[in-house]
Amino acid sequence: MGNFYKVSEVAKIFEVKPITVRKWCQIGNISAKKFGKSWYIYKDELAELINSSKKNNNGHTLVKKGYL
Numbered sequence: 001m002g003n004f005y006k007v008s009e010v011a012k013i014f015e016v017k018p019i020t021v022r023k024w025c026q027i028g029n030i031s032a033k034k035f036g037k038s039w040y041i042y043k044d045e046l047a048e049l050i051n052s053s054k055k056n057n058n059g060h061t062l063v064k065k066g067y068l
Contacts, residue, residue, distance in 0.1 A: 003044070004042060005040070005041045006038070006041075007021045007038070007039050009041075010046065025039040030045075030049065
């Protein structure tokens with residue numbers, strides 16, 4: 001699955017719990033594919049989301065450098 005991230009990887013990137021990432025997948029906030037009981041998040045689309053994401057109140061990006 002070289003074109004996908006696992007839920008646990010995305011949770012680490014965003015510093016949230018895996019259940020939060022699963023919820024994002026379910027409601028369509030993140031473009032993902034479900035195989036069986038597991039969600040897989042498209043790497044390219046996650047990168048686009050991060051690059052176009054809004055900055056927080058301090059002007060910093062929402063994701064730490066070096067993750068993508």
